[in-house]
Amino acid sequence: MNKEKLVIFLPSLCLIVVLVFIPLLMLAQKSLSVDGTISFANYLELFGDSTFKKALKNTFSISFFVVFATLLIGLPTAYFISRTQGRLKNVLLLLTLFPLLTNAVVRSISWMIILGYDGILSRLMSDLGLIDEPISLMYSKLAVIIGSTYIFLPLMIVSLIGVMDNISQEIEDASISLGASRLQTFFNVIIPNSMAGIIVGVVLVFTATLTAYTTPNILGGTRTVVLATLVQQYGTTLGRWELVSSISIFLFALTVVVITLINKSASLVGGRNEEK
Amino acid sequence: MKKSKVLTIFVCLVFFYLLFPLFITVVASFNSKDILTYPIDGFSLKWYKSAFSSSYISGFAISFQVGVVATIISLCFGVPVAYGLAKYKSKFTRAIKNVFFSPVLIPGIVLSYSLFLGWVFIAKEFDTRLPKLLVLMLAHIIVLFPYTIRVIGGAFEKFDFTIEDAAESLGATKKDFILHILLPSITPAIISASVLSFITSFNDIPISIFLYGRGSTPLPIIMMQDVEKYGDPSVAAVSVVLLFMTIGITYLIEKTLGLNNYGR
Amino acid sequence: MARLVLNDLKVSYDGKVNILEDYNLEIEDGKLVSILGPSGCGKTTTLKAVAGFLQSTGGEILIGDEDYSKVPVNKRNFGIVFQSYALFPNMTVFENVSYGLKLRKIPKDEIEKKVLDILETVELIALKDRKPENLSGGQRQRVALARALVISPKLLLLDEPLSNLDAKLRIEMRSQIKRMQQKFNITTILITHDQEECFSISDKVAIMNDGKIEQYDTPENIYSNPKSIFVADFVGFKNLLDVTRISPGVYRLSNGKNIEAEDVENAKKIAIRPQNIAVGQSSDSFIEGTIKVRTYLGEDYQYEVDTDLGEIVVSTSKAIALNTGDIIKLNFPKDGICVLAS
Ligand SMILES: Nc1ncnc2c1ncn2[C@@H]1O[C@H](COP(=O)(O)OP(=O)(O)OP(=O)(O)O)[C@@H](O)[C@H]1O
Numbered sequence: 001m002n003k004e005k006l007v008i009f010l011p012s013l014c015l016i017v018v019l020v021f022i023p024l025l026m027l028a029q030k031s032l033s034v035d036g037t038i039s040f041a042n043y044l045e046l047f048g049d050s051t052f053k054k055a056l057k058n059t060f061s062i063s064f065f066v067v068f069a070t071l072l073i074g075l076p077t078a079y080f081i082s083r084t085q086g087r088l089k090n091v092l093l094l095l096t097l098f099p100l101l102t103n104a105v106v107r108s109i110s111w112m113i114i115l116g117y118d119g120i121l122s123r124l125m126s127d128l129g130l131i132d133e134p135i136s137l138m139y140s141k142l143a144v145i146i147g148s149t150y151i152f153l154p155l156m157i158v159s160l161i162g163v164m165d166n167i168s169q170e171i172e173d174a175s176i177s178l179g180a181s182r183l184q185t186f187f188n189v190i191i192p193n194s195m196a197g198i199i200v201g202v203v204l205v206f207t208a209t210l211t212a213y214t215t216p217n218i219l220g221g222t223r224t225v226v227l228a229t230l231v232q233q234y235g236t237t238l239g240r241w242e243l244v245s246s247i248s249i250f251l252f253a254l255t256v257v258v259i260t261l262i263n264k265s266a267s268l269v270g271g272r273n274e275e276k
Numbered sequence: 277m278k279k280s281k282v283l284t285i286f287v288c289l290v291f292f293y294l295l296f297p298l299f300i301t302v303v304a305s306f307n308s309k310d311i312l313t314y315p316i317d318g319f320s321l322k323w324y325k326s327a328f329s330s331s332y333i334s335g336f337a338i339s340f341q342v343g344v345v346a347t348i349i350s351l352c353f354g355v356p357v358a359y360g361l362a363k364y365k366s367k368f369t370r371a372i373k374n375v376f377f378s379p380v381l382i383p384g385i386v387l388s389y390s391l392f393l394g395w396v397f398i399a400k401e402f403d404t405r406l407p408k409l410l411v412l413m414l415a416h417i418i419v420l421f422p423y424t425i426r427v428i429g430g431a432f433e434k435f436d437f438t439i440e441d442a443a444e445s446l447g448a449t450k451k452d453f454i455l456h457i458l459l460p461s462i463t464p465a466i467i468s469a470s471v472l473s474f475i476t477s478f479n480d481i482p483i484s485i486f487l488y489g490r491g492s493t494p495l496p497i498i499m500m501q502d503v504e505k506y507g508d509p510s511v512a513a514v515s516v517v518l519l520f521m522t523i524g525i526t527y528l529i530e531k532t533l534g535l536n537n538y539g540r
Numbered sequence: 541m542a543r544l545v546l547n548d549l550k551v552s553y554d555g556k557v558n559i560l561e562d563y564n565l566e567i568e569d570g571k572l573v574s575i576l577g578p579s580g581c582g583k584t585t586t587l588k589a590v591a592g593f594l595q596s597t598g599g600e601i602l603i604g605d606e607d608y609s610k611v612p613v614n615k616r617n618f619g620i621v622f623q624s625y626a627l628f629p630n631m632t633v634f635e636n637v638s639y640g641l642k643l644r645k646i647p648k649d650e651i652e653k654k655v656l657d658i659l660e661t662v663e664l665i666a667l668k669d670r671k672p673e674n675l676s677g678g679q680r681q682r683v684a685l686a687r688a689l690v691i692s693p694k695l696l697l698l699d700e701p702l703s704n705l706d707a708k709l710r711i712e713m714r715s716q717i718k719r720m721q722q723k724f725n726i727t728t729i730l731i732t733h734d735q736e737e738c739f740s741i742s743d744k745v746a747i748m749n750d751g752k753i754e755q756y757d758t759p760e761n762i763y764s765n766p767k768s769i770f771v772a773d774f775v776g777f778k779n780l781l782d783v784t785r786i787s788p789g790v791y792r793l794s795n796g797k798n799i800e801a802e803d804v805e806n807a808k809k810i811a812i813r814p815q816n817i818a819v820g821q822s823s824d825s826f827i828e829g830t831i832k833v834r835t836y837l838g839e840d841y842q843y844e845v846d847t848d849l850g851e852i853v854v855s856t857s858k859a860i861a862l863n864t865g866d867i868i869k870l871n872f873p874k875d876g877i878c879v880l881a882s
C-alpha cells in the first residue's frame with residue numbers, strides 16, 4: 001500500500017465508514033435491542049404486525065407489476081428509439097429522459113388529477129358507460145402501480161436502448177431474409193440479444209419500486225402502505241419507533257437479497273456475460 | 277427501413293403517456309378555483325403568486341444550498357477515488373469499489389433514518405445538536421458520491437495513464453500534471469457529473485425525510501407536504517416553474533455537452 | 541428455373557434521388573456473377589434492392605417469369621451472406637443454421653439432418669455447439685454461408701463476404717464459396733471491390749460506376765477488352781492516351797504520330813497495359829523516353845517513363861533491369877492496344 005493510494009482512498013473510506021457503515025450498525029444494534037439487552041423481540045413483533053404484512057405484500061405485488069409493465073411498454077419503445085436515426089432519435093431520447101429530471105412530486109400530482117374523485121379517468125370511464133357514479137382511484141394499489149410505472153418507465157427505456165443500439169441492423173436483416181416476420185425477429189433476435197439491458201433495467205426498476213417512497217406516499221397514502229412509507233408512518237406519525245429500526249434493516253436486507261438474486265439467476269441462465 | 281404502423285402507433289401512445297401528465301399539471305396550475313382539476317374552471321395566475329411565496333422560496337434556497345454544497349464536496353471526494361480506481365486495477369481496488377458503491381444499495385429512507393440515529397446519538401453523548409442543514413448536506417453527499425464516481429470514472433477509464441509518465445519525463449511535477457493535464461482532460465465529465473448530481477440532490481425526497489428541521493426544509497418536501505395536506509394548484513404552479521427550469525437546464529446540457537454524455 | 545433478370549430497376553433511398561436507374565442485369569441459371577465497382581457506386585444498394593430490404597421504385601426483379609419486386613423480404617427465400625456475417629450472437633452454430641428451417645416449420649429430425657449435412661460440407665460439425673463469439677473469422681464466414689444455403693434459396697446474395705478476412709483465408713474461402721455455389725447449382729450475386737477475387741471465381745462480371753453497369757461480360761473479355769474508359773482504368777490499363785481517328789484503323793496521338801489499331805468509330809482514347817508495351821533498342825521505335833521512377837513489384841519492375849505523350853507506365857521482367865535516368869525506346873504492339881469510344 002503506497003502513499004498515493006492512501007491519499008486517494010483513505011478520505012473517502014472514512015467518509016463512507018462514518019456516514020454509512022457506523023449509522024447502519026447503530027440502526028442494526030437498535031433494531032436488536034430492547035431495554036438495553038439483545039433480543040429479537042422487535043423483529044418478532046414486526047413479523048406479527050398485520051400492517052407490516054400488508055405493506056410487504058403490497059410492496060412486492062406493486063414491484064412485480066411495475067417491472068412487468070415497464071418491460072412490456074419499454075421493450076417496443078426502446079426498440080423503436082434505437083432504430084430511429086438522426087435528430088428524431090435525439091428528440092425522443094430527450095423526451096424520455098426529461099421526466100427523470102424533475103422531482104417525484106411534480107410527476108405525481110397530475111396523477112392525482114387523473115385518478116382522483118370525478119377525475120379524468122373517472123369521467124372517461126363514465127363516458128364509456130363503464131361506471132354510473134364518479135369514482136376515485138386514488139390511494140388504491142392500482143394508483144400506485146400506474147404512477148410508479150410512469151415514473152420508472154424512462155429508467156427501463158434508457159437501460160434497454162443502451163444494448164439495443166448495439167444490435168446491428170444486419171442481424172435483423174439476416175433474420176428477416178431467412179423467413180422471419182418482424183414480430184418473430186423481435187422475439188427471436190432482438191429480445192435474446194437485449195438480455196443484458198433487460199436485466200439491468202429489471203434490477204433498476206425493481207429495486208427502485210421496492211424502496212420508492214414519494215409516489216406511494218402521494219398516490220397510496222395510508223390506504224395502500226408499502227415498506228418505505230411504513231417506515232415514515234411508524235416513525236414520525238405513529239411514534240412506534242421500536243419497529244422503525246427493524247423495518248429499515250429488513251428493507252435494506254431485502255434490497256440486497258433481491259439484487260443478488262436477480263443477478264445470480266441471470267448469470268445462471270447465461271444471459272449476462274461478466275462485464276463489471 | 278420502414279417501421280411497422282402498429283409499432284409507431286404504440287410508441288406515440290407511450291409518449292402521450294409520458295408527456296400528457298406534465299401537460300395536465302401545466303393546465304391545472306392556471307385554475308381559478310382552489311382545487312386541482314382538469315379541465316380548469318377559469319383562468320387565473322394567482323397560484324403563481326403563491327408559488328413565489330416565502331415558504332417555497334426558502335425551500336428553494338435550502339434545496340439549492342444543499343445541492344450545490346453536496347455536489348462540490350462529493351466531487352472533491354469522488355474525483356480522486358475515480359482516478360485511483362481507474363489507475364490501480366487490483367483485487368484490493370475491486371473490493372473497495374464495492375464499498376464506495378454501497379450507498380446505492382441502501383434505500384434512501386433507511387439511510388435517512390440511520391443518519392437521524394447518528395444525529396440523536398451525538399446529541400445525547402456529546403450534548404451537541406448538529407445543525408439540521410449540515411446533516412442534510414452530509415446525507416446528500418453520500419447519495420451523490422456513487423454517481424460522481426461512476427460518471428467521472430467513465431472518463432478516467434478512457435484516460436491513457438502513460439501520459440502521466442510522459443508528463444513526468446518532461447519535468448512536470450505531480451501538481452503540474454493534475455492541474456494542466458488530468459483535470460482539463462476530464463472537464464466534460466466533471467460538468468456532467470455536477471449537473472447530474474445537482475439535479476439528483478435537488479429532487480431527492482426520501483433521503484431528507486428524517487433529517488430536515490424547521491427552517492431547513494427542502495423544496496420537494498414542502499411540496500409533498502402541501503400535496504398531502506390540501507393540494508391546491510399552487511403546488512402545480514411550483515411544478516410548472518420547476519419544469520421550465522428543467523427545460524432550461526436540459527437545453528443547456530444538449531447545447532454544451534450533447535445528450536449522449538448525459539445519463540449514460 | 542432460377543434465371544434472374546433485373547429489368548429497368550429503379551431504386552431510391554429518399555424517394556427523390558434514384559441511386560439506381562434503368563438498371564438491367566441478366567443472370568443465367570446457376571451462374572455466379574460479381575458486381576465490381578468503386579466505393580459508393582451502388583453495389584450494396586443493388587444487393588439490398590434484389591434482397592428486398594430496399595423497395596424498388598420501378599422496374600422488375602424476375603426469377604423465371606415471376607416478378608419478385610413486391611414480395612416481402614421474408615417471403616423471397618433468398619440466401620444472404622452479410623459483410624459482418626450477422627450471425628445471431630445468442631444462438632449456437634447449430635441454432636444459427638437451423639433458424640431458417642425452424643421458421644419453415646420443417647419437422648425436427650429433418651432439420652437436424654439438413655443442418656448436420658451442410659455443416660459437414662463446410663467442415664463445421666465439430667463446432668456446432670459453439671457460440672459465434674468463439675469462432676474465428678473464417679469459421680463465422682462458413683456458418684453464414686451454411687445458414688444462407690440450408691434454406692435451399694432461389695438466389696444467393698453475398699455482400700463483400702471476404703473483406704473481413706486476411707489474405708490467405710480469403711483465397712481459401714473464395715474457392716469454398718465457388719465449390720458450394722456449384723454443388724448447389726445456385727444463381728449467385730457476389731459484391732466485391734477486389735478485382736482478383738471476382739475475376740477468379742465469377743462466370744460473369746458487372747462493372748458498376750455511379751449507379752450504372754458500365755460493362756457486363758466474362759472476366760476474360762473485361763480483362764482484355766474493356767468497353768469504356770472507366771472500365772479500362774478500373775481493370776488496370778495504366779496508360780490511357782488521347783487519340784483522333786483519321787481513317788479506319790488509324791489514329792493520331794497527341795504528339796502528332798499515327799498509330800494503327802482495331803477500327804472503332806468515334807474513338808477517343810487508346811489504352812495499353814504496362815506489360816504490353818515493348819521495351820527495346822531497335823531502331824524502328826515508336827517513341828523515346830527517360831525513366832523517372834523505378835518500382836520493384838516482385839515479378840517485374842515497373843517504370844514511370846517521361847515521353848512526349850506524357851508519362852507512360854511500362855514494366856519489364858526482372859531479367860531486364862533498367863535504371864532511373866536511362867533513355868529507352870518504346871513500341872506499342874497492335875494487339876496490345878485497346879481502342880475506346882467512351
Ligand atoms: N441509407 C442511405 N440513405 C441515403 N443514401 C444512401 C444510403 N446508403 C447509401 N446511400 C447512397 O447510395 C449510393 C450508393 O451506396 P452503396 O452503399 O450502394 O455503395 P457501395 O457501392 O456498396 O459502396 P462500398 O463499396 O463503399 O460499400 C452512395 O452515393 C450512398 O451515398
Ligand SMILES: [Mg+2]
Pocket residue numbers: 583584585
Ligand atoms: Mg457496400
